[in-house]
Amino acid sequence: xMPVFEAVAAVDAADPALRQALLQLWVDVTNAGGAVxxxxxxxxxxxxxxxxxxxxRVADGPxxxxxxxxxxxxxxxxxxVVRGSPLCRHWRTVLRVMVHPTHQGTGTGLVLMQGLHxxxxxxxxxxxxxTVRDGHGLEAFYARSGYSVVGRHxxxxxxxxxxxxxEVMLVAPLx
Numbered sequence: 632x633m634p635v636f637e638a639v640a641a642v643d644a645a646d647p648a649l650r651q652a653l654l655q656l657w658v659d660v661t662n663a664g665g666a667v668x669x670x671x672x673x674x675x676x677x678x679x680x681x682x683x684x685x686x687x688r689v690a691d692g693p694x695x696x697x698x699x700x701x702x703x704x705x706x707x708x709x710x711x712v713v714r715g716s717p718l719c720r721h722w723r724t725v726l727r728v729m730v731h732p733t734h735q736g737t738g739t740g741l742v743l744m745q746g747l748h749x750x751x752x753x754x755x756x757x758x759x760x761x762t763v764r765d766g767h768g769l770e771a772f773y774a775r776s777g778y779s780v781v782g783r784h785x786x787x788x789x790x791x792x793x794x795x796x797x798e799v800m801l802v803a804p805l806x
Contacts, residue, residue, distance in 0.1 A: 634706055634739050636746025638753075639696040644689035652705040653698070654682055656731055663732040666764035670790055685710055685727065695723075697750050699730075699743045706734040707743040711751055711759070723751060725761040744776035751805050758804045764788050765797035777803040 643649060654675070661673035669678060688694040689710070699707035709728040713720070725747060730740045751759050761778070763769040765788075770780060778801035787798035 632702075634699045634701040634734065634737075634742055636697055636699050636742055636749075638746070638750050639689065639698060641690050641692055644686045644696060649698075649705070650682065650686060653686075653708055654679055656705055656708060656729060657682060657727070659731055660729040665729055665732075666767050666769070667727055667729050685712075688712070695750055695754065697743065697746050699739055699746065701734065701739075706731045707739050709743055709747050711747060711754070711756075721755075721757045723754075723756055723759055725759050728761065740772060741776065744773075748776070748803070748805055756805055758802055758806075760800065760802050762798045762800050764790075765799055770799060770801065773801050773803075779803070 639649070657667060657678050658673040658675055660667050661669045661678065662671045664671060668681060685694065686696070689696045693713045695711040697709055697711070698705050707728075707730040710726045711723040712726045714724045728740075728743065728747075730743065748759065761773070763773070765783075770778075780799055781802050782800040784798040784800070786795040788796040790796055
């Protein structure tokens with residue numbers, strides 16, 4: 632059975648069971664070396680604070696959340712985040728894209744990205760933007776979902792002392 636994408640309704644963003652599943656996913660991905668805002672070992676309290684802030688924005692309506700479930704288990708997630716002024720309401724930033732390490736390489740990431748694109752279209756968006764931390768080879772994955780590299784910020788991400796990485800910006804049209 633293939634994992635299934637689900638758009639999380641604003642009212643469901645406050646569900647404690649969902650929060651716990653997303654927190655565990657984020658910690659597991661971080662500890663496996665994923666580039667999702669933190670470095671291993673995952674600082675669970677800081678991850679929880681970031682997750683709570685993101686879920687509050689979903690519950691309040693400006694942002695959207697999509698998850699992929701394999702049965703009852705949440706195995707992937709990504710946010711569509713409003714950025715900038717009202718002049719930029721025709722696009723969103725894709726943020727915190729992650730797939731559980733046990734599901735990487737199985738097509739789950741493509742299910743997640745297709746679902747986020749469908750969600751973006753349902754919201755009337757024209758394109759999505761995301762950034763990746765250089766050094767993980769993620770540009771090829773996102774190219775399979777229709778993204779093109781449009782810019783690079785050299786040294787924008789400091790993973791550790793003497794380990795600066797470029798932030799690579801990608802954009803995908805939705806129409």
